[in-house]
Amino acid sequence: MRVLVAAQARLLTLQRPQPHYPDLGTILLYPQAFNVDTKLQDSGVVTEQTQVRLGESWQHGQVVLSWPHSKAGAANAEDGHNLVLHEFAHQLDQQTGQANGAPDLGGAARYQQGSATFLASFCSAATTNKSAAVDLFRPLCCN
Secondary structure, three states, X not given: OHHHHHHHHHHOOOOOOOOOOOOOOEEXXXXXXXXXXXXXXXXXXXXXXXXXXXXXXXXXXXXXEEHHHHHHHHHOOOOOOOHHHHHHHHHHHHHHOOOOOOOOOOOHXXXXXXXXXXXXXXXXHHOOOOOHHHHHHHHHOOO
């Protein structure tokens, strides 16, 4: 369990100069998906509901994962579903505070380089991947 989660999480930090996950303190592996009671507020109306979750990443260095879904993500690299990568990407994003979709890359020049690298990789993958999810973003870079 530990090795599988650690190996997947490490993929996101290859060739990064910073410590890998300096704020990470706890990884909880649950035997299945789990329920979370939530309160949603909209225009003064509070709605309570129970949500089923596969994982969570908390800003203060905690990750919660469903073990079966963690294994499934590692088993098929082609399906676009990897819970461990998803939750640990949030950990990287949260290193600079509130999650904003852009992890700390160590300077403005690295963001330009990272963006260009991501775009090139996406376009390369998009030429062979015909999924509906890729189709949504294909017009951004591919003809």
